Amino acid sequence: MKSGIIFVNLGTPAAPNTSGVRQFLKQFLSDRRVVEVPRLLWLCILYGIILPFRSPRVAKAYQQIWMNDTSPLRYFSQRLVDGVASQVAERYPNQEIELRLAMSYGSVSISDTVDELLAAGCERLFFLPLFPQYSATTTAAVHDEISRVFSRRRDIPQWSWLRNYHNHPGYIEALAESVQQYWDENGRGERLLLSFHGIPKRNVDLGDPYQRHCEETAQALATKLGLGDEEWQLSYQSRLGKAEWLQPYTDKTVIGLATSGVKKLDVLCPAFAVECLETIEEIDGEVHEYFTENGGEEFRYIPCLNDSEVHQNLMFLLSRSFIEEKTHLFS
Numbered sequence: 159m160k161s162g163i164i165f166v167n168l169g170t171p172a173a174p175n176t177s178g179v180r181q182f183l184k185q186f187l188s189d190r191r192v193v194e195v196p197r198l199l200w201l202c203i204l205y206g207i208i209l210p211f212r213s214p215r216v217a218k219a220y221q222q223i224w225m226n227d228t229s230p231l232r233y234f235s236q237r238l239v240d241g242v243a244s245q246v247a248e249r250y251p252n253q254e255i256e257l258r259l260a261m262s263y264g265s266v267s268i269s270d271t272v273d274e275l276l277a278a279g280c281e282r283l284f285f286l287p288l289f290p291q292y293s294a295t296t297t298a299a300v301h302d303e304i305s306r307v308f309s310r311r312r313d314i315p316q317w318s319w320l321r322n323y324h325n326h327p328g329y330i331e332a333l334a335e336s337v338q339q340y341w342d343e344n345g346r347g348e349r350l351l352l353s354f355h356g357i358p359k360r361n362v363d364l365g366d367p368y369q370r371h372c373e374e375t376a377q378a379l380a381t382k383l384g385l386g387d388e389e390w391q392l393s394y395q396s397r398l399g400k401a402e403w404l405q406p407y408t409d410k411t412v413i414g415l416a417t418s419g420v421k422k423l424d425v426l427c428p429a430f431a432v433e434c435l436e437t438i439e440e441i442d443g444e445v446h447e448y449f450t451e452n453g454g455e456e457f458r459y460i461p462c463l464n465d466s467e468v469h470q471n472l473m474f475l476l477s478r479s480f481i482e483e484k485t486h487l488f489s
Protein backbone atom coordinates (compact mmCIF):
# COMPACT_ATOMS: atom_id res chain seq x y z
CA MET A 159 0.00 0.00 0.00
CA LYS A 160 1.43 3.36 -1.05
CA SER A 161 1.91 5.94 1.73
CA GLY A 162 2.57 9.65 1.87
CA ILE A 163 4.35 11.75 4.49
CA ILE A 164 3.66 15.49 4.43
CA PHE A 165 5.94 17.79 6.41
CA VAL A 166 4.25 21.12 7.05
CA ASN A 167 5.89 24.44 7.78
CA LEU A 168 4.32 27.85 8.26
CA GLY A 169 4.83 29.34 4.81
CA THR A 170 6.67 32.16 3.20
CA PRO A 171 6.03 34.79 0.51
CA ALA A 172 6.27 33.67 -3.13
CA ALA A 173 8.57 36.62 -3.86
CA PRO A 174 10.47 39.15 -1.73
CA ASN A 175 8.47 42.12 -2.93
CA THR A 176 5.57 44.13 -1.54
CA SER A 177 2.84 42.26 -3.41
CA GLY A 178 4.30 38.84 -2.55
CA VAL A 179 4.56 39.73 1.13
CA ARG A 180 1.15 41.41 1.15
CA GLN A 181 -0.48 38.30 -0.27
CA PHE A 182 1.30 36.08 2.27
CA LEU A 183 0.49 38.30 5.26
CA LYS A 184 -3.13 38.62 4.13
CA GLN A 185 -3.65 34.86 4.11
CA PHE A 186 -1.62 34.23 7.29
CA LEU A 187 -3.06 37.04 9.39
CA SER A 188 -6.66 36.39 8.25
CA ASP A 189 -6.55 32.96 9.90
CA ARG A 190 -8.72 33.05 13.04
CA ARG A 191 -6.28 30.64 14.70
CA VAL A 192 -3.47 33.15 14.35
CA VAL A 193 -5.28 36.32 15.37
CA GLU A 194 -8.17 36.12 17.82
CA VAL A 195 -9.00 39.84 17.90
CA PRO A 196 -12.75 40.56 17.20
CA ARG A 197 -13.22 40.24 13.44
CA LEU A 198 -14.40 43.68 12.38
CA LEU A 199 -11.77 45.46 14.46
CA TRP A 200 -9.05 43.14 13.15
CA LEU A 201 -10.03 43.57 9.50
CA CYS A 202 -9.76 47.35 9.95
CA ILE A 203 -6.28 46.99 11.48
CA LEU A 204 -5.17 44.41 8.91
CA TYR A 205 -6.36 46.26 5.79
CA GLY A 206 -5.88 49.80 7.15
CA ILE A 207 -2.47 49.49 8.83
CA ILE A 208 -0.68 46.14 8.64
CA LEU A 209 -1.00 45.24 4.96
CA PRO A 210 -0.22 48.72 3.55
CA PHE A 211 2.56 49.66 5.99
CA ARG A 212 4.12 46.37 7.07
CA SER A 213 4.29 44.69 3.63
CA PRO A 214 6.91 47.01 2.03
CA ARG A 215 9.04 46.99 5.18
CA VAL A 216 8.93 43.21 5.56
CA ALA A 217 9.57 42.80 1.80
CA LYS A 218 12.87 44.66 2.24
CA ALA A 219 13.79 42.34 5.09
CA TYR A 220 13.00 39.27 2.97
CA GLN A 221 15.17 40.73 0.15
CA GLN A 222 18.12 40.80 2.54
CA ILE A 223 17.79 37.13 3.47
CA TRP A 224 16.51 35.62 0.17
CA MET A 225 18.81 32.75 -0.85
CA ASN A 226 18.99 30.39 -3.84
CA ASP A 227 15.98 32.15 -5.34
CA THR A 228 13.76 31.41 -2.36
CA SER A 229 13.39 32.10 1.34
CA PRO A 230 15.63 30.36 3.89
CA LEU A 231 12.49 28.80 5.40
CA ARG A 232 11.58 27.07 2.16
CA TYR A 233 15.18 26.33 1.17
CA PHE A 234 16.10 24.54 4.40
CA SER A 235 12.69 22.86 4.81
CA GLN A 236 12.90 21.39 1.30
CA ARG A 237 16.48 20.18 1.81
CA LEU A 238 15.45 18.62 5.11
CA VAL A 239 12.56 16.75 3.47
CA ASP A 240 14.79 15.63 0.57
CA GLY A 241 17.32 14.28 3.08
CA VAL A 242 14.66 12.35 5.00
CA ALA A 243 13.28 11.01 1.68
CA SER A 244 16.72 9.54 0.87
CA GLN A 245 16.88 7.87 4.28
CA VAL A 246 13.37 6.45 3.90
CA ALA A 247 14.15 5.11 0.39
CA GLU A 248 17.32 3.51 1.70
CA ARG A 249 15.76 1.96 4.81
CA TYR A 250 12.47 0.85 3.23
CA PRO A 251 13.45 -0.09 -0.34
CA ASN A 252 10.43 -2.33 -0.82
CA GLN A 253 7.79 0.16 0.28
CA GLU A 254 6.27 2.94 -1.77
CA ILE A 255 6.51 6.06 0.37
CA GLU A 256 6.25 9.61 -1.00
CA LEU A 257 7.56 12.56 1.05
CA ARG A 258 6.48 16.15 0.44
CA LEU A 259 6.82 19.61 1.95
CA ALA A 260 3.64 21.69 2.28
CA MET A 261 2.92 25.09 3.81
CA SER A 262 0.06 26.31 6.01
CA TYR A 263 0.05 29.60 4.03
CA GLY A 264 1.20 30.28 0.48
CA SER A 265 2.49 27.60 -1.78
CA VAL A 266 2.67 24.65 -1.88
CA SER A 267 -0.59 24.33 0.02
CA ILE A 268 -1.62 21.37 2.13
CA SER A 269 -4.65 21.00 -0.13
CA ASP A 270 -2.64 20.72 -3.38
CA THR A 271 -0.17 18.35 -1.73
CA VAL A 272 -2.91 16.02 -0.48
CA ASP A 273 -4.56 16.07 -3.93
CA GLU A 274 -1.24 15.23 -5.56
CA LEU A 275 -0.46 12.34 -3.23
CA LEU A 276 -3.96 10.85 -3.44
CA ALA A 277 -3.85 11.12 -7.24
CA ALA A 278 -0.51 9.30 -7.13
CA GLY A 279 -2.22 6.43 -5.33
CA CYS A 280 -1.29 7.03 -1.67
CA GLU A 281 -3.82 5.33 0.58
CA ARG A 282 -2.48 6.48 3.91
CA LEU A 283 -1.10 9.86 4.87
CA PHE A 284 0.99 11.15 7.76
CA PHE A 285 1.29 14.86 8.55
CA LEU A 286 4.27 16.11 10.47
CA PRO A 287 4.01 19.84 11.32
CA LEU A 288 7.52 21.25 11.80
CA PHE A 289 6.43 22.92 15.06
CA PRO A 290 8.02 21.08 17.99
CA GLN A 291 5.84 22.89 20.56
CA TYR A 292 2.05 22.73 20.09
CA SER A 293 0.26 26.01 19.72
CA ALA A 294 -3.26 26.62 18.44
CA THR A 295 -1.77 29.43 16.33
CA THR A 296 0.38 27.01 14.32
CA THR A 297 -0.42 23.33 14.98
CA ALA A 298 -4.21 23.67 15.25
CA ALA A 299 -4.13 25.78 12.09
CA VAL A 300 -2.53 22.81 10.31
CA HIS A 301 -5.22 20.52 11.72
CA ASP A 302 -7.97 22.90 10.55
CA GLU A 303 -6.58 22.82 7.04
CA ILE A 304 -6.28 19.02 6.96
CA SER A 305 -9.88 18.75 8.17
CA ARG A 306 -11.04 21.28 5.59
CA VAL A 307 -9.33 19.37 2.79
CA PHE A 308 -10.91 16.07 3.85
CA SER A 309 -14.30 17.66 4.44
CA ARG A 310 -14.53 18.13 0.66
CA ARG A 311 -13.75 14.46 -0.06
CA ARG A 312 -16.03 11.46 -0.05
CA ASP A 313 -13.28 8.85 0.31
CA ILE A 314 -11.01 9.92 3.17
CA PRO A 315 -7.74 8.02 3.43
CA GLN A 316 -6.32 6.57 6.63
CA TRP A 317 -4.40 9.47 8.13
CA SER A 318 -2.55 10.52 11.26
CA TRP A 319 -0.37 13.35 12.44
CA LEU A 320 2.31 14.17 14.94
CA ARG A 321 0.81 16.79 17.24
CA ASN A 322 4.06 17.86 18.93
CA TYR A 323 7.55 16.62 19.72
CA HIS A 324 8.72 19.29 22.16
CA ASN A 325 10.11 16.79 24.69
CA HIS A 326 10.92 13.87 22.42
CA PRO A 327 14.34 12.56 23.50
CA GLY A 328 15.50 12.62 19.86
CA TYR A 329 14.61 16.32 19.52
CA ILE A 330 16.30 17.28 22.80
CA GLU A 331 19.35 15.26 21.79
CA ALA A 332 19.48 16.92 18.36
CA LEU A 333 19.33 20.41 19.94
CA ALA A 334 21.96 19.47 22.54
CA GLU A 335 24.25 18.06 19.87
CA SER A 336 23.92 21.20 17.78
CA VAL A 337 24.72 23.49 20.77
CA GLN A 338 27.61 21.28 21.87
CA GLN A 339 29.06 21.28 18.35
CA TYR A 340 28.83 25.08 18.28
CA TRP A 341 30.62 25.26 21.64
CA ASP A 342 33.30 22.79 20.52
CA GLU A 343 34.04 24.99 17.50
CA ASN A 344 33.58 28.45 19.03
CA GLY A 345 33.95 28.13 22.78
CA ARG A 346 31.17 28.85 25.26
CA GLY A 347 29.43 32.14 26.03
CA GLU A 348 28.61 33.33 29.54
CA ARG A 349 24.90 32.52 29.17
CA LEU A 350 22.67 30.49 26.83
CA LEU A 351 19.45 32.28 25.87
CA LEU A 352 16.66 30.08 24.50
CA SER A 353 14.40 32.39 22.50
CA PHE A 354 11.01 30.97 21.42
CA HIS A 355 8.47 32.59 19.10
CA GLY A 356 5.90 34.34 21.31
CA ILE A 357 2.11 34.21 21.31
CA PRO A 358 -0.41 36.46 23.08
CA LYS A 359 -0.59 35.73 26.83
CA ARG A 360 -4.38 35.52 26.55
CA ASN A 361 -4.06 32.40 24.36
CA VAL A 362 -2.22 30.61 27.16
CA ASP A 363 -4.74 31.84 29.75
CA LEU A 364 -7.45 30.28 27.56
CA GLY A 365 -5.67 26.91 27.48
CA ASP A 366 -2.98 26.91 24.80
CA PRO A 367 -0.24 24.54 26.08
CA TYR A 368 2.50 26.36 24.11
CA GLN A 369 4.16 28.04 27.11
CA ARG A 370 4.33 24.76 29.02
CA HIS A 371 5.82 23.04 25.97
CA CYS A 372 8.47 25.77 25.58
CA GLU A 373 9.38 25.53 29.27
CA GLU A 374 9.64 21.74 29.05
CA THR A 375 11.85 21.91 25.94
CA ALA A 376 14.10 24.50 27.58
CA GLN A 377 14.43 22.61 30.87
CA ALA A 378 15.09 19.28 29.13
CA LEU A 379 17.75 20.87 26.91
CA ALA A 380 19.44 22.60 29.86
CA THR A 381 19.46 19.32 31.79
CA LYS A 382 20.87 17.44 28.79
CA LEU A 383 23.64 20.06 28.46
CA GLY A 384 24.31 19.90 32.21
CA LEU A 385 23.58 23.63 32.68
CA GLY A 386 22.83 25.10 36.09
CA ASP A 387 19.93 27.55 36.56
CA GLU A 388 22.30 30.54 36.31
CA GLU A 389 23.71 29.46 32.98
CA TRP A 390 20.60 29.67 30.79
CA GLN A 391 17.40 31.67 30.31
CA LEU A 392 14.17 31.44 28.33
CA SER A 393 12.49 34.31 26.48
CA TYR A 394 9.84 34.98 23.82
CA GLN A 395 10.38 36.93 20.59
CA SER A 396 8.46 38.31 17.58
CA ARG A 397 5.69 40.12 19.43
CA LEU A 398 3.16 41.81 17.14
CA GLY A 399 0.70 44.49 18.26
CA LYS A 400 -0.05 46.17 21.55
CA ALA A 401 -1.47 43.30 23.62
CA GLU A 402 0.63 41.49 26.20
CA TRP A 403 2.47 38.46 24.82
CA LEU A 404 4.34 35.75 26.70
CA GLN A 405 7.11 37.19 28.84
CA PRO A 406 9.97 37.75 29.30
CA TYR A 407 10.43 39.38 25.89
CA THR A 408 13.64 38.51 24.07
CA ASP A 409 14.63 42.11 23.22
CA LYS A 410 14.23 43.34 26.82
CA THR A 411 16.01 40.25 28.18
CA VAL A 412 19.00 40.77 25.89
CA ILE A 413 19.25 44.47 26.74
CA GLY A 414 19.03 43.55 30.43
CA LEU A 415 21.82 40.99 30.08
CA ALA A 416 24.05 43.45 28.20
CA THR A 417 23.53 46.26 30.71
CA SER A 418 24.14 43.91 33.62
CA GLY A 419 27.59 43.09 32.21
CA VAL A 420 27.20 39.93 30.13
CA LYS A 421 29.71 40.29 27.28
CA LYS A 422 29.42 36.99 25.46
CA LEU A 423 25.92 35.63 24.86
CA ASP A 424 24.87 32.42 23.09
CA VAL A 425 21.38 32.41 21.56
CA LEU A 426 19.35 29.46 20.24
CA CYS A 427 15.79 29.53 18.82
CA PRO A 428 14.40 26.02 19.49
CA ALA A 429 10.83 26.70 18.26
CA PHE A 430 12.11 27.18 14.70
CA ALA A 431 12.92 23.96 12.87
CA VAL A 432 14.74 25.94 10.18
CA GLU A 433 16.12 29.42 9.67
CA CYS A 434 13.62 32.11 8.71
CA LEU A 435 13.00 35.83 8.83
CA GLU A 436 12.39 35.69 12.58
CA THR A 437 15.76 34.10 13.31
CA ILE A 438 18.08 35.71 10.73
CA GLU A 439 16.68 39.23 10.57
CA GLU A 440 15.05 39.62 13.99
CA ILE A 441 17.41 37.67 16.26
CA ASP A 442 20.76 37.75 14.49
CA GLY A 443 19.99 41.25 13.13
CA GLU A 444 17.88 43.48 15.40
CA VAL A 445 18.36 41.73 18.74
CA HIS A 446 22.07 41.25 17.99
CA GLU A 447 22.34 45.04 17.60
CA TYR A 448 20.49 45.72 20.87
CA PHE A 449 23.09 43.57 22.62
CA THR A 450 26.14 45.34 21.22
CA GLU A 451 24.57 48.82 21.54
CA ASN A 452 24.11 48.19 25.27
CA GLY A 453 27.61 47.03 26.12
CA GLY A 454 27.57 43.42 24.98
CA GLU A 455 30.52 42.28 22.89
CA GLU A 456 29.83 38.92 21.30
CA PHE A 457 26.30 37.92 20.33
CA ARG A 458 26.64 34.36 19.10
CA TYR A 459 23.59 33.09 17.24
CA ILE A 460 23.51 29.28 17.10
CA PRO A 461 21.78 28.14 13.87
CA CYS A 462 18.56 26.12 13.79
CA LEU A 463 18.71 22.39 13.09
CA ASN A 464 17.98 23.18 9.42
CA ASP A 465 18.93 20.40 6.99
CA SER A 466 21.64 18.93 9.24
CA GLU A 467 22.13 15.21 9.52
CA VAL A 468 20.90 15.18 13.14
CA HIS A 469 17.70 16.89 12.04
CA GLN A 470 17.21 14.46 9.14
CA ASN A 471 17.73 11.56 11.56
CA LEU A 472 15.19 13.04 13.96
CA MET A 473 12.56 13.47 11.23
CA PHE A 474 13.22 9.93 10.05
CA LEU A 475 12.78 8.67 13.62
CA LEU A 476 9.53 10.63 14.04
CA SER A 477 8.19 9.18 10.76
CA ARG A 478 9.07 5.58 11.50
CA SER A 479 6.14 4.78 13.78
CA PHE A 480 3.83 5.75 10.91
CA ILE A 481 5.79 3.79 8.32
CA GLU A 482 5.77 0.68 10.46
CA GLU A 483 2.21 1.10 11.77
CA LYS A 484 0.06 -1.92 10.98
CA THR A 485 -3.43 -0.36 10.87
CA HIS A 486 -3.48 -0.42 7.06
CA LEU A 487 -3.33 -4.21 7.06
CA PHE A 488 -7.03 -4.26 8.02
CA SER A 489 -8.23 -2.26 5.04
Ligand SMILES: C=CC1=C(C)c2cc3[nH]c(cc4nc(cc5[nH]c(cc1n2)c(C)c5CCC(=O)O)C(CCC(=O)O)=C4C)c(C)c3C=C
Binds near residue numbers: 216
Ligand atom coordinates in the same frame (compact mmCIF):
# COMPACT_ATOMS: atom_id res chain seq x y z
C1 LIG B 1 -0.12 37.72 14.73
C2 LIG B 1 0.50 36.96 15.30
C3 LIG B 1 1.46 35.87 15.16
C4 LIG B 1 1.46 34.72 15.93
C5 LIG B 1 0.51 34.37 17.04
C6 LIG B 1 2.55 33.92 15.45
C7 LIG B 1 2.90 32.67 15.97
C8 LIG B 1 3.93 31.88 15.51
N1 LIG B 1 4.69 32.06 14.36
C9 LIG B 1 5.64 31.06 14.27
C10 LIG B 1 6.61 30.90 13.28
C11 LIG B 1 6.92 31.85 12.29
N2 LIG B 1 6.38 33.08 12.15
C12 LIG B 1 6.93 33.70 11.06
C13 LIG B 1 6.64 34.96 10.56
C14 LIG B 1 5.63 35.78 11.05
N3 LIG B 1 4.85 35.60 12.17
C15 LIG B 1 3.93 36.62 12.30
C16 LIG B 1 2.93 36.76 13.28
C17 LIG B 1 2.58 35.79 14.23
N4 LIG B 1 3.18 34.60 14.45
C18 LIG B 1 4.16 37.51 11.18
C19 LIG B 1 3.36 38.77 10.92
C20 LIG B 1 5.18 36.97 10.40
C21 LIG B 1 5.72 37.52 9.08
C22 LIG B 1 6.91 38.33 9.21
C23 LIG B 1 6.59 39.65 9.84
O1 LIG B 1 5.72 40.35 9.33
O2 LIG B 1 7.21 39.95 10.86
C24 LIG B 1 7.89 32.82 10.46
C25 LIG B 1 8.83 33.15 9.30
C26 LIG B 1 8.35 32.90 7.91
C27 LIG B 1 9.46 33.08 6.89
O3 LIG B 1 9.17 33.02 5.69
O4 LIG B 1 10.63 33.30 7.19
C28 LIG B 1 7.88 31.66 11.23
C29 LIG B 1 8.68 30.41 11.00
C30 LIG B 1 5.47 30.21 15.40
C31 LIG B 1 6.32 28.98 15.70
C32 LIG B 1 4.41 30.71 16.17
C33 LIG B 1 3.79 30.24 17.42
C34 LIG B 1 4.18 29.32 18.19
Ligand SMILES: [Fe+2]
Binds near residue numbers: 396
Ligand atom coordinates in the same frame (compact mmCIF):
# COMPACT_ATOMS: atom_id res chain seq x y z
FE1 LIG C 1 5.07 34.05 13.55
Ligand SMILES: [Fe+2]
Binds near residue numbers: 396435436440
Ligand atom coordinates in the same frame (compact mmCIF):
# COMPACT_ATOMS: atom_id res chain seq x y z
FE1 LIG D 1 9.00 39.34 13.19
